[in-house]
């Protein structure tokens with residue numbers, strides 16, 4: 001395999017993606033020769049974002065937008081604001097979007113953006129200036145038919161509103177379909193905020209049934225209590241499960257009889273984080289993966305399930321709410337230990353599925369009810385997980401490899417049919 005000159009190998013998110021492609025290659029028969037097309041992004045843009053801070057100084061931030069593949073349609077994927085964002089991470093996240101959209105059979109390629117910034121350290125006005133300047137810098141490669149950003153870690157509907165407004169101001173007309181995850185009065189879709197967590201729940205319930213794991217009284221540990229983790233936790237608790245451990249950037253809370261999630265959400269709104277919430281008690285962060293529980297939901301950042309975690313974790317089912325939480329070698333260990341993982345590219349795809357609905361509604365200027373959104377999403381998610389389950393059974397492989405087989409076949413057949421320009 002040839003490595004890209006601008007990416008150093010090693011234990012990185014991008015190298016983890018390449019390892020995942022290597023695992024799928026043997027299943028692709030003739031299409032295997034075409035897999036190199038996915039081993040590099042189609043286009044990567046690095047931008048400088050100067051921002052005038054409230055004290056009058058100018059700070060420069062690094063920004064990125066990577067379009068990994070545009071083979072099946074416009075690029076699609078979120079924008080991350082986080083201090084660890086770099087080109088390597090954005091490339092991996094864009095590639096996972098390519099696989100995710102194809103696994104769900106949505107008519108999109110994969111893309112991702114990011115800014116290396118800690119948004120909690122900026123005032124609202126500074127954040128707005130940052131989001132607007134970032135949008136201006138990537139303006140010429142995004143658009144409803146080109147590449148459609150959305151929220152990810154550290155961004156939200158307000159930031160999407162600023163992005164949509166900036167793009168529209170440059171164009172001279174209001175173009176709602178350029179981003180998804182917008183506020184509902186600006187062409188956003190009902191159900192979008194909760195969609196990712198809901199998708200984790202729907203695919204998780206489906207696979208729990210298949211592996212005969214009883215959800216009533218099942219113990220669940222959740223890493224990350226943002227949009228995804230909090231909604232998935234709430235839905236599982238409504239189905240009788242006990243959410244016994246929750247970790248966010250501030251603390252790890254443990255309560256064996258089950259944490260009161262409604263109270264925790266209120267507490268988090270007031271305090272900005274979960275630290276200090278009682279009656280749950282705080283334990284050391286390192287103990288999170290040692291808790292005895294049936295289900296773990298990593299719903300924060302990538303690379304957290306290492307080989308060491310995979311060897312010791314006591315779980316029956318792992319639901320990947322985050323993108324890329326499991327390293328490839330850890331994946332192999334979990335497979336040997338017969339621990340089932342619902343992979344990110346299916347498990348957290350509820351978000352991009354409702355983003356797809358939002359884009360369709362914006363283009364048609366005709367909006368659906370929340371029930372319609374949820375019903376349509378449930379059908380797409382259930383069909384996807386069933387197809388992946390069936391593929392894994394036929395090929396005797398993990399659910400991740402099965403999802404990659406289905407996705408790569410769709411992308412590489414499309415690539416073959418389109419041909420190589422200029423021929």
Ligand code: GLU
Nearest residue numbers: 077078150152351352355
């Ligand atoms: N950032 C989300 C993801 O990783 C959503 C992307 C989208 O809606 O385009 O899937």
